[in-house]
Amino acid sequence: MLAIYRKEMRSYFINPIGYVYLGVFLVFSALLFSYTTINAGSYSTSSYFTFLIISFVILIPILTMRLFAEERKLRTEQLLLTAPVTITGMVLGKYFAALTIYVGGILISCLNFIPLYVVGAAERAGDNMALTHIGPVTGEILGSLLAVILLGAALIAVGTLISALTENQLSAAIITIGVIAVMVLLNVFNRLTDSDGQPLIGSYAVRFVLDWVSVMSRFSNFSNGIFDYAALFYYISLAFVFLFLTVRVYEKRRWG
Amino acid sequence: MIKIEHLVKNYGANCAVDDISFEVGEGEIVGLLGPNGAGKSTTMNILTGYLSSTSGKATVAGIDILSNPLDAKKLIGYLPEQPPLYLDMTVEEYLNFNYELKGCKLDRAEHLGQICDTVRIRDVYKRVIRNLSKGYRQRVGIAQALVGNPKVIIFDEPTVGLDPKQIIEVRNLIRSLGKEHTVILSTHILQEVQAVCDRIVIINKGKIVANEMTENISNAVEKSRRFNAKICGPQKEVLAELRGIPGVAYAEALAERDGDAITYTVESERGVDIRKKLFYRLAEKGWALIGLESLGMNLEDIFITVVDQSEQKKTRVARAERKPRRGDRVTMEREVGAELFEDAKRQREESARQDTEDDE
Structure with missing residues (x-):
């Protein structure tokens, strides 16, 4: 498993994909951060994180598309599957490699918060009499970061499964974009209203299900500053289920 | 060393391997010979744990590949039909990856150096695999199979796409490997097995049609x-x-x-x-x-004869295997048959009579 993990990590940086992902992610997150906080004159990071998650619709498929599809196309999976490694080990090695790049990107993007703290400190220095807290709320940021990381872990597991199902990187990427878009944006439909201000989806049951399935609706607590254990557990379960399915795909193929 | 018992593999309704059994002793070089699509690769893929058999058992040094795949896979080095190369790695990175992947315990620098000398890829050790020629890629693939010094080495069509000089080199290499390892190789080239193997197993349409020492087959060739x-x-x-x-x-x-x-x-x-x-x-x-x-029979003739014979035998067997019908059905059919026969006879007579009437 460790050998496969190391190989995947190396291949992210032999190929341009690792650089492309990190470059695009960091530039985008920096721009997004400056527009949603400093430029908007706000200390709240909730819209930053919300838009960041929407960007994952495009970014996460970049990370996951080649994990298995490429191996299958080049027949190198034969090497991995005939080596003394379990299928679970192989899947986890690849998954954690993608996750490492993802978490690495998130951690580097934490540099974005520094200017906000600087601005906050400057404002506090000029206004000693303020009764409310001025500047970003560290607890809210940390909670949101953890949630974003776990949400990403779930989405990467989805991408991993789709990559294992396809033989072509491009189709893996496109299908993953579609699936993640649905998972992230599903609860948008709940907010749609007609001209009278009534929700477009009348049935409460449907709205409830859409909310329940959507990974985004579970994130809203974090962006409101609430640390939601249930949501974290939900994300971890999702990751587990999709990785389990990936292992089953390979088991199944062996018996095919 | 290797024991295959009643191996069956179905792909849906298509039966790729149909009840194959054979054994390979330690230090033996065995050639699996057969036309394209005979089931050679499938057999090898099952033996290496890449596929699972529908039924039957394959063991390596007494370890069942299905129930204990990790231990069995440690004993096997495998070169698939298409060498599983990561084109964007250098040869060095690739072999090191294999070293780690197989959990090799030997001294890394010495072991990999030895392999490079054996397959003669030292001069391309630092180069990216994408830029190597087909012959070198094949050799890197062979090197990969040798990492960890496995007891059993399995080559699937190792000389396909090589030039004549490289083919001879690879054959010599396989011969020299046979001194320390048990080797199974598949091919549809007859000279290859004759040149390299101790024993030949001929497979056609998923069945073993011959399992002979190479000498015996060669003798048959010479007694022309x-x-x-x-x-x-x-x-x-x-x-x-x-x-x-x-x-x-x-x-x-x-x-x-x-x-x-x-x-x-x-x-x-x-x-x-x-x-x-x-x-x-x-x-x-x-x-x-x-x-x-x-002008004696060459291997091609023998091969074709053996394969043809097996096909004839198969059709004979298929006919013989038809279940005997129960007595009452036979008599019934006979009666129905007799009726039809009578009908036809009557019709013929009638038409003949009409013809003569018309003539008149």
């Missing part, structure tokens, strides 16, 4: 009874003379000339060697024998 002889002399007389030699079953002139010599095909009777007699008889007559070439 047909020759092409190039003889200088008047055609009719030579032919008559040839047919007159005791032991000659058949002689015929071919429309093939070499100067004043004509080529004749001569076939001897079973168990008779006519070559010496032929020589002395021609010498007596003063006709020069300038060429004598054995």
Whole structure:
């Protein structure tokens, strides 16, 4: 498993994909951060994180598309599957490699918060009499970061499964974009209203299900500053289920 | 070392491997021979744990590949039909990855160095695999199979796509590997197994049709009874003379000339060697024998014969296996058949009568 993990990590940086992902992610997150906080004159990071998650619709498929599809196309999976490694080990090695790049990107993007703290400190220095807290709320940021990381872990597991199902990187990427878009944006439909201000989806049951399935609706607590254990557990379960399915795909193929 | 028992593999309704059993002893080089799509690769993929068999058992050194895949896979080095190379790695990175992947415990630098010397890829060690030629890629693939010094090495068509010189090199390499390892290789090239293997297992349509030591098959090749002889002399007389030699079953002139010599095909009777007699008889007559070439069955002939025989046998078996019908059904069919026969007879008679009436 460790050998496969190391190989995947190396291949992210032999190929341009690792650089492309990190470059695009960091530039985008920096721009997004400056527009949603400093430029908007706000200390709240909730819209930053919300838009960041929407960007994952495009970014996460970049990370996951080649994990298995490429191996299958080049027949190198034969090497991995005939080596003394379990299928679970192989899947986890690849998954954690993608996750490492993802978490690495998130951690580097934490540099974005520094200017906000600087601005906050400057404002506090000029206004000693303020009764409310001025500047970003560290607890809210940390909670949101953890949630974003776990949400990403779930989405990467989805991408991993789709990559294992396809033989072509491009189709893996496109299908993953579609699936993640649905998972992230599903609860948008709940907010749609007609001209009278009534929700477009009348049935409460449907709205409830859409909310329940959507990974985004579970994130809203974090962006409101609430640390939601249930949501974290939900994300971890999702990751587990999709990785389990990936292992089953390979088991199944062996018996095919 | 390797034991395959009643292996069956179905792909949906398609049966790729149909009840194959054979054994390979330690230090033996065995060639799996068969036409394309015979089930060679499938057998190897099952043996290496890449596929699971539908039924049957495959063990390596007594370890079942299905129930204990990790231990069994440690004993096997495998070169699939298409070498599993990561094109964007250098040879060095690739072999190191394999070293880690296989959990190798040997001294890394020494072991990998040794492998590079064995397959002669030291001069491309630092190069990216994408830029290597087919021959070098194949050798890197072989190197990959040798990492960890596995007891069993399995090669799936190792010489496909190589030039003649490389083919000879790879064959020599496999021969030398056979001294320390158990080797199974698959091919559809007959000379290859003859050159390399101790034993030949011929597979056709998922069944074993022959499992013989190479020597036996070679002997069959050598005991040929047909020759092409190039003889200088008047055609009719030579032919008559040839047919007159005791032991000659058949002689015929071919429309093939070499100067004043004509080529004749001569076939001897079973168990008779006519070559010496032929020589002395021609010498007596003063006709020069300038060429004598054995036309014996070559491996291709044997292969085709064996495969054809197996197919005939199969159809015979298929007919024999038909279940006997119960007695009452047979009599019933016979009755129905008789009725139909009577009907047809009556119709024929009627039409004949009509014909004669029309004539009248």
